[in-house]
Structure formats: structure tokens, C-alpha cells
Amino acid sequence: MNLKIDDVRSRFIKHFDGSTGSIYASPGRINLIGEHTDYNDGFVFPGAVQQGMIAEIKPNGTRNVRAYSIDLKDKVEFSLDDEKGPKATWARYIFGVCREMMALGVPVGGFNTAFSGDVPLGAGMSSSAALESVYAFALNDLWGDNKIEKMELARVGQRTEHKYIGVNCGIMDQFASIHGKAGSLMRLDCRSGEFKYYPFDPKGYKLVLVNSCVKHELVGSPYNDRRKSCENVAAKINAKHPEVKSLRDATYEMLDEVRPEVSKEDAMRAHYVIGERERVLTVCDALEKGDYETVGHMMYETHYGLSKEYEVSCEELDFLNDIAKQEGVTGSRIMGGGFGGCTINLVSEELYNNFVKVAVDKFAEKFGKKPVIIDVVIGDGARKLE
Ligand code: GLA
Numbered sequence: 001m002n003l004k005i006d007d008v009r010s011r012f013i014k015h016f017d018g019s020t021g022s023i024y025a026s027p028g029r030i031n032l033i034g035e036h037t038d039y040n041d042g043f044v045f046p047g048a049v050q051q052g053m054i055a056e057i058k059p060n061g062t063r064n065v066r067a068y069s070i071d072l073k074d075k076v077e078f079s080l081d082d083e084k085g086p087k088a089t090w091a092r093y094i095f096g097v098c099r100e101m102m103a104l105g106v107p108v109g110g111f112n113t114a115f116s117g118d119v120p121l122g123a124g125m126s127s128s129a130a131l132e133s134v135y136a137f138a139l140n141d142l143w144g145d146n147k148i149e150k151m152e153l154a155r156v157g158q159r160t161e162h163k164y165i166g167v168n169c170g171i172m173d174q175f176a177s178i179h180g181k182a183g184s185l186m187r188l189d190c191r192s193g194e195f196k197y198y199p200f201d202p203k204g205y206k207l208v209l210v211n212s213c214v215k216h217e218l219v220g221s222p223y224n225d226r227r228k229s230c231e232n233v234a235a236k237i238n239a240k241h242p243e244v245k246s247l248r249d250a251t252y253e254m255l256d257e258v259r260p261e262v263s264k265e266d267a268m269r270a271h272y273v274i275g276e277r278e279r280v281l282t283v284c285d286a287l288e289k290g291d292y293e294t295v296g297h298m299m300y301e302t303h304y305g306l307s308k309e310y311e312v313s314c315e316e317l318d319f320l321n322d323i324a325k326q327e328g329v330t331g332s333r334i335m336g337g338g339f340g341g342c343t344i345n346l347v348s349e350e351l352y353n354n355f356v357k358v359a360v361d362k363f364a365e366k367f368g369k370k371p372v373i374i375d376v377v378i379g380d381g382a383r384k385l386e
Contacts, residue, residue, distance in 0.1 A: 048180020
């Protein structure tokens, strides 16, 4: 993590009573493939990154949380017992995590806290999951005797998004932030919660993000509409095939059967999701064989689906994807929820320098600003630093 513990500590000392607390970290994530599949009970393939959130926390013996956002230079105080919670969105993440941990029986007390992050906001790298996860992990350590299992900590973050922020997200981001392991991607079955670590060291290739710097904002966005479309189609299929509980169980034939009963748009969204389920499994097989050409091919297919069927791309991201294709990059696609943020690119080492240069120059020429290049290093999940 580029973030310096010392910076967080010095602000914590300055903004509170001069004493120090415990320091925790939790990362953002990338996702190799498996986009918008988590809330359809499908598979995802994320890994934690080195960028993340660091928080210093010290119990203060009251029922109040006094929180300082170092990056926003904003301080908020709220009571753990106030059902409404604070107004500021950043503080609502912390409030939501506290309330959800309390609902699990963890006797959370008031605390002072300062936090800072180096996950670019709105880049599709899950800065919000990093924030939720650092507090879920810390509260479990400080008040919960670490009795809450890791997957439940991830769900605490997810419920925070649903109930306190209004984004009906899946489990991928919080899962990855909590469970990440340096050097490994994880294949998660979002239905059963089973997952497997895949050491990821593609010899001769690099993973690089190109951040379009178009800020994606999932709050109040069409993200929730996408989820609704999937649920509509799954419900129609379920009426004919009771064994189908979600789109994870559906086939293209089943989709064709219900086409007359669903909107064109919903059918198009579902078509993407059914295809994406297969692509994740194909990528897992290909990775085991070291077949990166197939991995890359699937990434391009995913981009096409996200852009043309799921419609979560934008001009800037499609442009970056086209450049990757022109420059011979092995695989490239939108990463995360979409509507802005980054592309993730699997590029051979010999093409890397040229690709990065061409992507930056051409993008700047067209859109008048430079995209930001982020080399991916797969890092560890939530942990105590000090
Ligand atoms: C966001 C959500 C995740 C997932 C992705 C798309 O990051 O938080 O749950 O749905 O979008 O794959």
C-alpha cells in the first residue's frame, strides 16, 4: 500500500486527544472476469489490490463515533444508538457497518477514528468496499473477539450498501476486500460462498488498468435497474422451470421461451449474464492450462456484452477497448460496475510500453485529458497493521 501509516497516525493524534489507537487496512479489488454475475448467484474472479483504506481506531468510552476523513478533511460525530445516522455519505458507510455489527450481537462501543485511502474514487476498484471492510474487520477485532466469520464480515459491508447507501450490490467487492491474498485471484461461487485461490503469475504478461477518470457513481444509478431486469427474467423462467432460482441456472433456450413475456431490454441484459457465466468457467480452465489467448478472448467478449447488451459502458471506455484491440493487447474490458472507471487489460510484456503510450496519447488527443495507468499488483485482504 502506498499509503503511509504515519500519515494516518499523525492526523489521528492531531484531530483527537493526542493518544494513539489500533491501525487496520483493507484493499480495493480488480476482477479478471465475471461482471454483474454476483447478484445472479454466478461466479466472479476478483483479487485484492495493494491500494486500499487505512483506519486508526480507538475506543472512547462513550456511545458516539467521532470520525475524521483525512482525504475529505471532514469530521462527523454520530451516536451508535441513533437509527437515522449521519447525512454525509462517507460517514454513513461507517455508521452502517457499526449498526450491522451490532445487529450481529457485537457490543460495539463509541470510538475515535481517522482514515485515508489510495483507491481512486469512482474507478470501479471498490473504494467503498475497502471502507466498509476496514471497519467491519476492525470492529470484529476490537469488540467481537474475532468471532464473526470473514464471509459474514463481507455481508456486513454488502448490507451497508443496501440499507444505508441504496446500492443493491452483490458480494464480490466486499468478499475480495476481506479475503484477498497477495499473488492470488479468487474464484467465488456467489451462491454457495465457496471459493478457491488461484495463484496468478501470468509469465510474459502484465495486468494493467487504464482509468478513464469518468467517475462512475453507483448510487442512484442504473445499477439497481440492471439487477431488477435480471430478477424479472429469472422470475419468468422460474414460473416455467421451478428449478431455476436465478439467472445462474438459466440457459439461452429458457430465455428464448420467455422472450414474449419480458421487455426487449430485460432479455438483452439476461443474455449477457448467461454468456458471462460460461466465460468465467472458460477462463478458469484456460488459466489452469496457461492459455492466456483464450483468457484475453473472453475478456473482449465480456466487454462487448457489457457495452452492447448490458449497456454499462461509455464512449471513453469503448474507445480504450478499441485501442487495446488495435495495439494487439491480449484481453481488455470494462472492469467493475461500469458507467465509467477503468478498463482492465491483459497485455504481453513486449507490447506493454507501446500500449500504455498509445492509450494515453490517443485518449488525451480525443478527450482532452490523460487517462491514468495503474499497474496491478495483487495484494492482501483486510488486516491489522499495528
Ligand atoms: C459493483 C458491485 C459488485 C458487482 C460489480 C459488477 O462493483 O458492487 O457487487 O455487481 O459492480 O460486477
